[in-house]
Amino acid sequence: xxxxxxxxxxxxxxxxxxxxxxxxxxxxxxxxxxxxxxxxxxxxxxxxxxxxxxxxxxxxxxxxxxxxxxxxxxxxxxxxxxxxxxxxxxxxxxxxxxxxxxxxxxxxxxxxxxxxxxxxxxxxxxxxxxxxxxxxxxxxxxxxx
Amino acid sequence: xxxxxxxxxxxxxxxxxxxxxxxxxxxxxxxxxxxxxxxxxxxxxxxxxxxxxxxxxxxxxxxxxxxxxxxxxxxxxxxxxxxxxxxxxxxxxxxxxxxxxxxxxxxxxxxxxxxxxxxxxxxxxxxxxxxxxxxxxxxxxxxxxxxxxxxxxxxxxxxxxxxxxxxxxxxxxxxxxxxxxxxxxxxxxxxxxxxxxxxxxxxxxxxxxxxxxxxxxxxxxxxxxxxxxxxxxxxxxxxxxxxxxxxxxxxxxxxxxxxxxxxxxxxxxxxxxxxxxxxxxxxxxxx
Numbered sequence: 001x002x003x004x005x006x007x008x009x010x011x012x013x014x015x016x017x018x019x020x021x022x023x024x025x026x027x028x029x030x031x032x033x034x035x036x037x038x039x040x041x042x043x044x045x046x047x048x049x050x051x052x053x054x055x056x057x058x059x060x061x062x063x064x065x066x067x068x069x070x071x072x073x074x075x076x077x078x079x080x081x082x083x084x085x086x087x088x089x090x091x092x093x094x095x096x097x098x099x100x101x102x103x104x105x106x107x108x109x110x111x112x113x114x115x116x117x118x119x120x121x122x123x124x125x126x127x128x129x130x131x132x133x134x135x136x137x138x139x140x141x142x143x144x145x
Numbered sequence: 146x147x148x149x150x151x152x153x154x155x156x157x158x159x160x161x162x163x164x165x166x167x168x169x170x171x172x173x174x175x176x177x178x179x180x181x182x183x184x185x186x187x188x189x190x191x192x193x194x195x196x197x198x199x200x201x202x203x204x205x206x207x208x209x210x211x212x213x214x215x216x217x218x219x220x221x222x223x224x225x226x227x228x229x230x231x232x233x234x235x236x237x238x239x240x241x242x243x244x245x246x247x248x249x250x251x252x253x254x255x256x257x258x259x260x261x262x263x264x265x266x267x268x269x270x271x272x273x274x275x276x277x278x279x280x281x282x283x284x285x286x287x288x289x290x291x292x293x294x295x296x297x298x299x300x301x302x303x304x305x306x307x308x309x310x311x312x313x314x315x316x317x318x319x320x321x322x323x324x325x326x327x328x329x330x331x332x333x334x335x336x337x338x339x340x341x342x343x344x345x346x347x348x349x350x351x352x353x354x355x356x357x358x359x360x361x362x363x364x365x366x367x368x369x370x371x372x373x374x375x376x377x378x379x380x381x382x383x384x385x386x387x388x389x390x391x392x393x394x395x396x397x398x399x400x401x402x403x404x405x406x407x408x409x410x411x412x413x414x415x416x417x418x419x420x421x422x423x424x425x426x427x428x429x430x431x432x
Contacts, residue, residue, distance in 0.1 A: 006187075006190035006194070007187070007190040007191045007193070007194040031178060031179040031180045034175070034180040034181050034182075036171075036175060036180065036182060036183050037175075037180070037181045037182060037183060038183075039183045039184070039187050039190055039191070043339070044335060044338050044339065045338050045339040045342075045343055047201060047339075047343065047344055047345065047346040047350075048339065048342075048345075048346060048350060050194075050198075072201070074198050074199040074200065074201050074346045074347050075198070075199040076198075076199075137197065140199070141197065
């Protein structure tokens, strides 16, 4: 694996989640799943993150925040939508206050279904995101050169 | 000739040694928490990534200030490894830190401004002991010159054990270890995002990280200074002491929670008085 794929730093944002998926995301950092063994760090800083993990559907309040966080992340970057609400809006899809999944606001690279998404599925999604991150990195370096 | 070689070796090898120590730190910390942990070479992967990312510069001054932080730390370390004045080395160390404070204050993020403020409080906390320690070396060996201190007939630590204890205490601040990681933390659970490095992305953060590796080696170099003397066996002893001190810092990092700034200041000054102050007084009476 190349450099970026060996050191992906995560940023986790809760769009409007019920906290079910959030707890599963945090479970990934516990000794049982230990995502740090892949070099993954759960950072809180968009300036230093490579992967944006979003849980929950997007509503009108979180829309601006998600857009800002995404714009603050340096290239190359990928977005992972965790849980069915983040993928499509889930059971809240038709609510008057919900816009829908994360892809209604920013481009999403990996969709991780589930309610709540299991830690194994989240790790699987992040590993998929690493492949996309690597392709984006090559494109980024080619553009810069 | 010897000082030139050791300075070149420091400038070239310190980032690698620092990164390896950092990798060891993360591995050890993971094992202490019952996890497997990242590979030993993880800091190298992180650095490689940071330098290949896009740099979102907040302004043009920040990268210059970051570079000044790196350069001044490298000079401070070179002074120590060249066998020059220890007092000058400690002054340069705090000058370097001021550049980091300025780099963090020059952007508009409230988190990094808060981190810069806390960094200055940390400087106030560790500075008295660092200066006293230079005086302690003078009292114990009769010279401020590192080159002469390491040619003393006996280990400096025999005359100044208190200073070593105090230095281990404040090294936790310099290595950004809990309970004193107020301005920024290597752990994810930081109450003000990333504190002093919040607005630094990609290469800018990479520069700060390399500077931190220079700093780790410099701090351990000062620990070694407590043990080195004219006999050959003092060198393996000093290396063993450095590794032990580093292990103690990692252990302390993992068993303690972050303190508030007033506890930091109070405990550091009390520790300075009890270790360095008392040891210094005794040395002055003995002389």
